Amino acid sequence: MEDIVEAMQPDSIAAIVDQWKRERPELDATPMLVVGRLFRLADTLDQRLRAPFAAADLGSGDFDVIAALRRSGAPHSLSAGELSRTVLVTTGAISKRVDRLEARGLVSRSVAEADSRGRLITLTAEGVELADELIAVHLDNQRRLLAGLDGDEQSQLAGLLERLTSALAAGE
Template identity: 80%
Template sequence: MLEVMQPDPIAAIVDQWRRERPDLDATPILVIGRLFRLTDVLDQRLRPPFSAAGLGSGDFDVLAALRRSGVPYALSAGELSRTALVTTGAITKRVDRLEARGLVGRSVAETDSRGRLITLTTEGVALTDELIGVHLDNQHRLLAGLSGDDQTQLAGLLERLASQLATDD
């Protein structure tokens, strides 16, 4: 059966703007629009293993950040916030859910009795180790249409854009 190519909706939007407002350069939509669209598509394709494990949105990010930190797999809420790129409020909600499941625990920091450390439990380490393999396999599959050179170039371009946007603040 012949596969019909789906039209690129982002290019169609740019074409419409070119027709309606030829005085404007709508080409940035080709990048920004595609990034937004890809974010949604990637989230839908990456989320199922986490949902199947009973994890809410962002829960795996907390588990992975703790696991990446190395033994003893413990970080403060502030450290977790910085490494997971979300607010401490979001971290607190995620940690509450994960603690209720027995995947993390909280303890008093040795250096500051007011501070709390969030630590992976044995069950948390096991689940994270299982899911990271599935997650990376999924990512490899999603990028399989790009050569290694293409992936390297895209990663570099995205890093450059992110760095430029960070300095614009």
């Protein structure tokens, strides 16, 4: 844990930028102050958010599937394609995750009424219960991780990240 905290020190990114200023003064390395910190922050957040899912014996990304099904509303069913678009991974990755979740009794597969070739993935009652339990833990964990910022700062950061995301998406 100390390694994570040490790697997260903002001065470590500033030190890298300072080194580049010294070695290549003609280059502007200041974008690293944002991008480098975002990368380190994403890694740290991922590590700190994963523990409750691991404790529930969920693999990486499994919670994303049950959460997507849960928030889709009753009957908590989506096709593999819909899950893929919602969770932002390939249908192959969805299939592997659904296999694991189905083996645990958290989801079931059924033939889609509208298209007999299609399959619907549905959250079981046990899956709904686990999703409800874990989302509460997950949100509490996120609140704890953001406690270093007040409400206005969190809103400002959310807005800035939304703007950056939109700008990057527009540039694709």
